[in-house]
Amino acid sequence: MSEIEYKVPTMAEMAANGETPEILFWVGCLGSFDDRYKKVTVAFVKILNAVGVKFAVLGTEESCTGDPARRAGNEFLFQMQAMTNIQVLDMYGVKKIITACPHCFNTLKNEYPELGGNYEVIHHSTFLQQLINEGRVRMEGGGTFKGRKITYHDPCYLGRGNGVYEAPREVLEALDADLVEMKRIRSKGLCCGAGGAQMFKEPEPGWKEVNVERTEEALNTGADTIAVACPFCMVMMTDGVKNKEREDSVKVLDLAELIAQRQGL
Amino acid sequence: MEYIQQILFAIVLGVVGWLIYRRITFIRDTIRLGHSEDRTDRPSERLSMMLRMAFGQKKMFDRPLVGIMHFILYAGFLLINIEVLEIILDGISGQHRMFAPFFGTFYLYLIGFFEFLAVAVIVVCTIFLFRRDVVRVDRLQAERHRELRGFPVLDGNLILIFEIVLMIAILTMNAADSVLQDMNSVHYARTGDFLFSQFLKPLFAGWSEGALIALERGAWWFHIIGILGFALYVTYSKHLHIALAFPNTYFARLRPRGEMKNMPDITKEVKLMLGMEQADPNEAPAEIGRFGAKDAMDLSWKNLMDAYTCTECGRCTANCPANITGKLLSPRKIMMDTRDRLQDLGHNMRANGGKVVEDGKTLLGDYILEEEIMACTSCMACVEACPVMINPLDIILQLRRYKIMDEAHAPGSWNMMFQNMETSQAPWKFSPSDRFNWANNLRQ
Numbered sequence: 001m002s003e004i005e006y007k008v009p010t011m012a013e014m015a016a017n018g019e020t021p022e023i024l025f026w027v028g029c030l031g032s033f034d035d036r037y038k039k040v041t042v043a044f045v046k047i048l049n050a051v052g053v054k055f056a057v058l059g060t061e062e063s064c065t066g067d068p069a070r071r072a073g074n075e076f077l078f079q080m081q082a083m084t085n086i087q088v089l090d091m092y093g094v095k096k097i098i099t100a101c102p103h104c105f106n107t108l109k110n111e112y113p114e115l116g117g118n119y120e121v122i123h124h125s126t127f128l129q130q131l132i133n134e135g136r137v138r139m140e141g142g143g144t145f146k147g148r149k150i151t152y153h154d155p156c157y158l159g160r161g162n163g164v165y166e167a168p169r170e171v172l173e174a175l176d177a178d179l180v181e182m183k184r185i186r187s188k189g190l191c192c193g194a195g196g197a198q199m200f201k202e203p204e205p206g207w208k209e210v211n212v213e214r215t216e217e218a219l220n221t222g223a224d225t226i227a228v229a230c231p232f233c234m235v236m237m238t239d240g241v242k243n244k245e246r247e248d249s250v251k252v253l254d255l256a257e258l259i260a261q262r263q264g265l
Numbered sequence: 266m267e268y269i270q271q272i273l274f275a276i277v278l279g280v281v282g283w284l285i286y287r288r289i290t291f292i293r294d295t296i297r298l299g300h301s302e303d304r305t306d307r308p309s310e311r312l313s314m315m316l317r318m319a320f321g322q323k324k325m326f327d328r329p330l331v332g333i334m335h336f337i338l339y340a341g342f343l344l345i346n347i348e349v350l351e352i353i354l355d356g357i358s359g360q361h362r363m364f365a366p367f368f369g370t371f372y373l374y375l376i377g378f379f380e381f382l383a384v385a386v387i388v389v390c391t392i393f394l395f396r397r398d399v400v401r402v403d404r405l406q407a408e409r410h411r412e413l414r415g416f417p418v419l420d421g422n423l424i425l426i427f428e429i430v431l432m433i434a435i436l437t438m439n440a441a442d443s444v445l446q447d448m449n450s451v452h453y454a455r456t457g458d459f460l461f462s463q464f465l466k467p468l469f470a471g472w473s474e475g476a477l478i479a480l481e482r483g484a485w486w487f488h489i490i491g492i493l494g495f496a497l498y499v500t501y502s503k504h505l506h507i508a509l510a511f512p513n514t515y516f517a518r519l520r521p522r523g524e525m526k527n528m529p530d531i532t533k534e535v536k537l538m539l540g541m542e543q544a545d546p547n548e549a550p551a552e553i554g555r556f557g558a559k560d561a562m563d564l565s566w567k568n569l570m571d572a573y574t575c576t577e578c579g580r581c582t583a584n585c586p587a588n589i590t591g592k593l594l595s596p597r598k599i600m601m602d603t604r605d606r607l608q609d610l611g612h613n614m615r616a617n618g619g620k621v622v623e624d625g626k627t628l629l630g631d632y633i634l635e636e637e638i639m640a641c642t643s644c645m646a647c648v649e650a651c652p653v654m655i656n657p658l659d660i661i662l663q664l665r666r667y668k669i670m671d672e673a674h675a676p677g678s679w680n681m682m683f684q685n686m687e688t689s690q691a692p693w694k695f696s697p698s699d700r701f702n703w704a705n706n707l708r709q
Binding site for chain 1: 521640646669
């Protein structure tokens with residue numbers, strides 16, 4: 001495959017050139033700062049480049065949607081964040097947003113409208129599924145997944161929160177991998193333990209960590225890959241696999257990384 | 266002499282009716298303690314939700330076998346009520362089986378069908394008792410779930426035993442009736458043998474007419490007083506769901522599950538702070554009430570109706586990641602505590618002429634502990650699991666809002682997270698100017 005030159009234009013650069021992107025890629029905090037999840041951001045941007053979608057990011061003008069503050073009970077801080085973000089989004093006339101984070105997705109899609117921010121918001125799993133269905137992402141080049149066992153962990157705010165269960169599974173099936181399901185899936189999927197701002201504090205006393213409980217379930221499927229579609233789940237499941245000392249044999253990967261790998265991007 | 270039974274019956278009916286009425290107004294008055302919330306939009310969607318969830322019991326069929334068994338109890342309950350109507354009318358008018366001439370031969374099939382349901386109810390209640398007390402289904406065990414200790418465990422068993430006894434009374438009554446019909450007893454018009462109770466007839470062979478009439482009347486009275494007692498008992502028990510499941514699913518939230526309710530008071534404040542709106546100089550400064558919920562009256566009426574609708578089945582708790590991993594949080598306990606608080610507030614109101622007098626207690630602190638609400642991952646598994654669309658998460662998050670905003674009481678690391686968000690626009694302490702560094706290698 002020929003070397004592709006990857007572009008990551010910002011909204012500000014586009015606006016300066018008098019251009020309007022088709023979509024805004026909302027990167028999110030973990031996608032911007034977390035060393036592990038930055039790889040997912042890069043993988044997704046490569047896919048966007050490869051299919052030739054006209055997109056832009058906010059770059060340093062992006063800021064937290066406020067989701068963890070709201071779930072922790074700090075409504076003031078959430079609304080401050082939301083209002084400021086809406087001002088930035090509206091300044092650039094953003095219509096359509098894609099994000100890889102189900103928490104950003106839920107907040108932007110369901111909670112910003114009441115504060116005056118109205119956008120079409122799509123999670124990257126749905127977007128990837130659309131690209132595959134339209135034939136814009138072809139499963140060629142790169143490494144094959146044939147015969148490999150992959151299990152998928154449903155993020156709460158994608159699944160139960162917004163009813164997206166099929167898109168991520170269709171993406172995985174397109175890889176030609178063997179999708180092996182855990183016992184608690186879809187609307188009955190078990191949380192990774194990070195939601196509700198739990199990520200930002202020590203857990204309450206109990207007999208087990210939630211992410212360990214979930215990781216054990218994932219490992220019991222015999223899969224060598226745990227596919228995730230949420231940065232918080234990525235952190236929790238990766239920690240869980242380390243806790244079980246299985247990081248050499250089991251990988252935790254995001255849907256975008258799997259597609260990029262398959263395409264050799 | 267003949268009228269004594271009728272008069273007695275009318276008195277019993279009147280007294281129980283009055284007691285149930287008192288109890289219903291008690292429940293209504295406590296639900297009205299909650300603040301207002303509009304749940305009347307999109308009536309057709311609401312109706313269809315109610316039909317699917319309450320009438321069709323959609324969620325109960327997530328586990329088909331339990332779903333079918335529960336549906337039998339429910340159908341038995343609803344349909345046998347048609348016979349109860351006849352029993353009540355018989356009781357008032359002093360007639361016997363007044364529907365029989367009206368339905369003709371169909372009456373035999375009708376009662377046969379009711380008897381089929383009665384037998385099915387006995388079988389299912391027995392299996393349910395077996396599941397509770399012998400198989401010991403985890404979510405129903407008080408040793409594992411502290412909220413079930415005491416009355417709730419007894420309540421669950423009592424209801425099942427109650428139903429079995431009532432159904433046996435119906436069958437006994439019908440069998441004695443059939444034997445009396447065979448004797449051509451004056452008051453017992455020929456209807457033919459009934460589907461199941463005919464097999465009980467040999468038990469009463471050789472009894473005198475007087476003894477049989479006493480048995481038939483005894484079973485009749487036992488059954489109707491049992492039914493009326495059951496109706497009253499239900500209003501004190503977790504079994505209120507048989508009525509409240511309908512309004513509770515009708516008024517359920519129709520928004521995506523992930524969406525948290527907005528706080529418009531705060532939106533106003535934030536807009537003023539950001540200079541997006543100017544304060545109206547003519548408007549008196551709004552009296553800022555309590556942020557979030559500390560007590561039951563800070564919740565909405567729908568949260569409170571949820572509490573009365575809860576059947577303590579524990580599907581929420583069995584799916585709660587915090588509870589599964591041994592944390593103190595149990596969504597079922599949140600609902601039960603809210604109802605217990607409402608009970609206390611209701612008695613408080615009745616004792617004080619309709620006004621709640623400060624009792625030094627609050628829902629958060631005296632019933633629900635801080636440690637419980639802090640363990641919630643807001644994963645919505647409890648909301649998803651509830652067959653009658655109760656939302657424990659909504660209560661948990663309102664209590665958290667009170668803790669964080671009104672009491673400014675948060676774990677240290679949450680305060681750090683808030684501070685980071687204010688200063689670095691991310692929940693972690695990163696420099697906002699580094700936010701775009703991830704693209705450095707791609708943008709060279």
